[in-house]
Amino acid sequence: xxxxxxxxxxxxxxARIELTDAQVTKFQPQLAAVLDYIEQLxxxxxxxxxxxxxxxxxxxxxxxxxxxxxxxxERQATIEEAPQTVANMVRVTKVL
Numbered sequence: 001x002x003x004x005x006x007x008x009x010x011x012x013x014x015a016r017i018e019l020t021d022a023q024v025t026k027f028q029p030q031l032a033a034v035l036d037y038i039e040q041l042x043x044x045x046x047x048x049x050x051x052x053x054x055x056x057x058x059x060x061x062x063x064x065x066x067x068x069x070x071x072x073x074e075r076q077a078t079i080e081e082a083p084q085t086v087a088n089m090v091r092v093t094k095v096l
Contacts, residue, residue, distance in 0.1 A: 001032050001035045001036050001039065002032065003028055003032045003035070004028075005024050005025075008024050008027055008028050008031055009024060011031065012024075078090070
């Protein structure tokens with residue numbers, strides 16, 4: 001697929017990337033090669049192929065969540081080791 005410099009600049013603009021003229025010239029054939037490969041993949045017959053997100057067969061191994069009481073001595077030891085505490089609780093940085 002032949003790409004113009006304007007095509008490369010449009011893709012760069014969409015990606016919020018500023019390119020020099022030398023970079024546009026460098027990336028023009030590379031981007032064309034990627035699009036050619038995608039076109040080749042689009043020609044593959046995928047009728048009857050089951051969609052998948054994991055091809056290795058690996059699965060997450062998770063344990064069930066179990067609520068359990070924490071002995072007071074372990075709780076107090078944990079609080080004492082925390083870098084910051086407030087009202088007998090561990091203080092952490094706000095995460096937004």
